[in-house]
Amino acid sequence: MDSVTLKEEQSRPARSTQHFFDMLRHYRELVLARICELVPRNRYQRTLYGPMLEYPMREGKGFRPALCLAMCQACGGRMEEALDTAAAIEMFHNAFLIHDDIEDESESRRGFPTLHHQYGIAIATNVGDGLNMLAMRTLLGNTRTLGLERALMLIFEIERMARESTEGQSIELDWVRFNRAGVTVREYLRMSCKKTCWYTCIAPLRTGALIANVRPAELAAINAFGFKTGAAFQIQDDVLNLTAEMALYGKEIGGDIAEGKRTVIVVHLIAHAKPADRRRILDIYGRRRTDKSADDVAFVLACMRRYGSIRFASDLARRLTDSAARTFAQRFAWLPPSPYRRFLEEMIDYMIERQL
Amino acid sequence: MDSVTLKEEQSRPARSTQHFFDMLRHYRELVLARICELVPRNRYQRTLYGPMLEYPMREGKGFRPALCLAMCQACGGRMEEALDTAAAIEMFHNAFLIHDDIEDESESRRGFPTLHHQYGIAIATNVGDGLNMLAMRTLLGNTRTLGLERALMLIFEIERMARESTEGQSIELDWVRFNRAGVTVREYLRMSCKKTCWYTCIAPLRTGALIANVRPAELAAINAFGFKTGAAFQIQDDVLNLTAEMALYGKEIGGDIAEGKRTVIVVHLIAHAKPADRRRILDIYGRRRTDKSADDVAFVLACMRRYGSIRFASDLARRLTDSAARTFAQRFAWLPPSPYRRFLEEMIDYMIERQL
Numbered sequence: 001m002d003s004v005t006l007k008e009e010q011s012r013p014a015r016s017t018q019h020f021f022d023m024l025r026h027y028r029e030l031v032l033a034r035i036c037e038l039v040p041r042n043r044y045q046r047t048l049y050g051p052m053l054e055y056p057m058r059e060g061k062g063f064r065p066a067l068c069l070a071m072c073q074a075c076g077g078r079m080e081e082a083l084d085t086a087a088a089i090e091m092f093h094n095a096f097l098i099h100d101d102i103e104d105e106s107e108s109r110r111g112f113p114t115l116h117h118q119y120g121i122a123i124a125t126n127v128g129d130g131l132n133m134l135a136m137r138t139l140l141g142n143t144r145t146l147g148l149e150r151a152l153m154l155i156f157e158i159e160r161m162a163r164e165s166t167e168g169q170s171i172e173l174d175w176v177r178f179n180r181a182g183v184t185v186r187e188y189l190r191m192s193c194k195k196t197c198w199y200t201c202i203a204p205l206r207t208g209a210l211i212a213n214v215r216p217a218e219l220a221a222i223n224a225f226g227f228k229t230g231a232a233f234q235i236q237d238d239v240l241n242l243t244a245e246m247a248l249y250g251k252e253i254g255g256d257i258a259e260g261k262r263t264v265i266v267v268h269l270i271a272h273a274k275p276a277d278r279r280r281i282l283d284i285y286g287r288r289r290t291d292k293s294a295d296d297v298a299f300v301l302a303c304m305r306r307y308g309s310i311r312f313a314s315d316l317a318r319r320l321t322d323s324a325a326r327t328f329a330q331r332f333a334w335l336p337p338s339p340y341r342r343f344l345e346e347m348i349d350y351m352i353e354r355q356l
Numbered sequence: 357m358d359s360v361t362l363k364e365e366q367s368r369p370a371r372s373t374q375h376f377f378d379m380l381r382h383y384r385e386l387v388l389a390r391i392c393e394l395v396p397r398n399r400y401q402r403t404l405y406g407p408m409l410e411y412p413m414r415e416g417k418g419f420r421p422a423l424c425l426a427m428c429q430a431c432g433g434r435m436e437e438a439l440d441t442a443a444a445i446e447m448f449h450n451a452f453l454i455h456d457d458i459e460d461e462s463e464s465r466r467g468f469p470t471l472h473h474q475y476g477i478a479i480a481t482n483v484g485d486g487l488n489m490l491a492m493r494t495l496l497g498n499t500r501t502l503g504l505e506r507a508l509m510l511i512f513e514i515e516r517m518a519r520e521s522t523e524g525q526s527i528e529l530d531w532v533r534f535n536r537a538g539v540t541v542r543e544y545l546r547m548s549c550k551k552t553c554w555y556t557c558i559a560p561l562r563t564g565a566l567i568a569n570v571r572p573a574e575l576a577a578i579n580a581f582g583f584k585t586g587a588a589f590q591i592q593d594d595v596l597n598l599t600a601e602m603a604l605y606g607k608e609i610g611g612d613i614a615e616g617k618r619t620v621i622v623v624h625l626i627a628h629a630k631p632a633d634r635r636r637i638l639d640i641y642g643r644r645r646t647d648k649s650a651d652d653v654a655f656v657l658a659c660m661r662r663y664g665s666i667r668f669a670s671d672l673a674r675r676l677t678d679s680a681a682r683t684f685a686q687r688f689a690w691l692p693p694s695p696y697r698r699f700l701e702e703m704i705d706y707m708i709e710r711q712l
Contacts, residue, residue, distance in 0.1 A: 047533060048526035099485070103478040122459040123529050129455070130522040136492070137515050140508075148504050152496075155511075159493050166486040170404035173479050177403060 028062030058110035067204035074340035077212025091135035098128035161203035168195025197230025221331035228324035384418030414466035430696035433568025447491035454484035517559035524551025553586025577687035584680035
């Protein structure tokens with residue numbers, strides 16, 4: 001392997017507990033209730049504000065806003081001060097999902113048809129735009145509760161998050177467009193850090209800490225921790241896409257292969273497949289979704305199993321969470337014991353133990 | 357007619373002059389140069405920041421940022437203070453065009469293929485998102501040059517603009533989705549005010565005035581003036597879509613009919629067509645774009661001519677600009693004479709005289 005210095009050592013025993021899931025559900029309920037308050041109820045209900053609540057109301061994990069709230073509380077901040085920012089983060093995420101489903105031509109999301117399958121592309125695009133704007137408006141509302149400076153700092157954080165995501169997305173789209181063959185694991189992790197980690201972990205954790213007035217010096221540790229947990233989260237997601245049961249996972253199984261997504265599994269496969277297999281795999285990845293047969297997808301999946309690419313990804317996710325646990329132990333020693341600190345620590349193992 | 361109190365009186369003589377076009381070009385060059393500075397040049401060039409400059413570099417009118425700059429200068433503000441906000445407005449507009457072209461499945465924009473025809477839907481959507489974010493980042497940069505409070509006020513203005521646009525868009529999408537037959541001209545103008553006027557005229561003028569520290573009391577007049585000029589602009593656009601020459605206009609002629617767009621021309625036509633024609637028109641408008649034949653489009657176009665709907669729209673645009681001229685004379689008397697004031701006054705006639 002050509003990248004990341006992750007020590008090979010005995011894996012820690014699994015540690016995500018009932019306490020973690022109880023807190024996750026508690027945070028999710030708080031955030032969902034706040035989102036329902038923030039979405040206007042008026043004459044634009046039928047084609048704008050109604051559909052805005054569609055994805056949030058489906059059984060999502062609510063993981064990102066929970067990170068923001070837990071980090072704020074772990075750092076001694078009040079939950080109420082972070083609630084609107086957490087709600088905004090969840091709204092940005094759902095807006096992203098709406099647009100992403102259109103881009104990827106996905107058919108189902110959280111067990112139901114995607115928004116553009118329900119309402120058409122035009123309405124779904126507009127609902128996504130509207131949800132983005134409502135999230136921004138919610139952040140602007142922080143000026144009244146947190147003061148001008150802290151509110152602006154949070155808007156800067158979210159702008160950074162959105163920029164990282166867009167740039168990360170553009171890296172992957174570039175690989176797909178030019179059907180790049182020689183992507184390394186290091187390049188993959190760099191892309192994943194920008195595309196996924198920033199908005200799944202780093203920004204939620206940073207905003208939570210900033211609301212609690214944590215000193216900027218502590219933020220560097222958050223970036224490292226957020227990268228490792230976020231990358232593990234993404235890789236586990238990619239593994240589940242190939243191995244999970246449809247009913248549990250809520251997305252199309254193997255959909256990533258049809259879509260041509262450049263997961264670390266594909267990166268490993270292309271690097272390790274024998275020349276003949278490699279040619280056929282690259283040929284399949286070079287085609288459009290509509291030009292890929294079920295046989296093509298089955299062939300790629302069989303290769304991923306045969307060359308140990310799925311196993312490689314699972315191992316990598318485990319090494320990332322082990323490394324995240326060390327980062328947490330070493331660089332978050334200043335966080336006093338609390339249920340919130342415990343939630344953050346238990347979250348590490350949840351990244352790779354979750355089945356949906 | 358069931359709406360807007362627009363006095364029927366002798367039309368004023370046309371007044372847009374070389375001075376107007378010279379200033380428009382001057383502003384356009386300034387804004388384009390600033391946008392080129394603001395768009396990063398780095399490793400994300402090929403699929404993100406390069407395509408971002410595609411639409412701005414094509415021959416657009418640069419009308420919206422010009423309104424912001426001229427209003428700021430007319431109110432005694434410095435051009436330099438408004439330049440970034442004007443550039444942000446133009447970036448938001450181009451991001452909107454990118455997403456709108458995807459939603460509408462448009463094929464050409466400003467005489468060249470639309471961005472998603474060049475790069476595919478996924479890259480184009482991401483470029484639009486990135487451009488929106490870069491515009492927001494540019495507004496955040498105002499904190500350094502204009503101070504926290506004025507910068508935040510401008511962000512609130514842009515959030516309002518985006519909200520109005522999204523809600524206006526949702527009204528029209530609702531009409532299309534449910535193939536609504538009984539839309540009135542009043543309802544049309546209300547939709548147009550939200551969908552078009554806010555972001556074409558009202559927000560550019562308001563932000564320009566706010567940068568120049570104009571008192572909030574003066575902003576109400578700007579809203580009225582911006583509504584009238586913006587609605588005239590939109591209606592002229594809809595007329596041109598049916599009558600202009602392809603080479604000059606740069607979009608598909610009659611594309612609005614194929615797309616099912618609810619222009620004021622369609623509103624008039626449905627209200628005035630004989631029952632048999634009306635049924636056929638509604639049937640055509642109830643179908644998807646792909647299910648409309650060239651004959652269908654030709655039939656609707658012939659009806660629009662026969663029932664005087666295009667003429668009605670042209671007349672309405674003229675009455676709106678006449679009314680805008682009165683608003684300007686009465687409620688902008690406090691603006692001292694200057695080339696910038698003259699630009700704003702001449703802009704009124706440009707709304708209906710322009711051929712592209």
